[in-house]
Amino acid sequence: MATLSELLAQKAALEKQIIETQREERAAAIAQVKSLMSQYGLTLADLSAKSGAATPRRGSTGKVPAKYRDPDTGDTWSGRGLQPKWLKAALANGRSLSDFTV
Known part of the structure; x- marks a missing residue:
């Protein structure tokens, strides 16, 4: 059976390993996104632009004039x-x- 200090050391090592793996996966995701952007000629503005097909339409929230x-x-x-x-x-x-x- 492991002692408390050994378990805490293992926990610290695992937390460090988790942080490093997250960092590596994030870097890989960023590289993949950059590659796709380059492949399709996209810019950051394209990513933030609202597309009529991708955005669900909501009803008008403005007041309707009286008839x-x-x-x-x-x-x-x-x-x-x-x-x-x-x-x-x-x-x-x-x-x-x-x-x-x-």
Whole structure:
């Protein structure tokens, strides 16, 4: 059975070996990336450029302009989502959607 000091020495040697192996593998990966970049004529700017095919598209986060306005209250609706109560009520009373177009 190994003593505590022997085990600690083995641990230190293993940690040193792990760090060295990580360093070697990282250097090999960097060399491989540089080789591929050279082979395909890529630059760092190419790596950071956003590609439409590679980047998933997200929905618009900006505010949508109003398409319909209630002339009495000034309330607006973009035409997206559920119709607001004021518009439903006006349509139920015989008005048309085109009456509220901005």
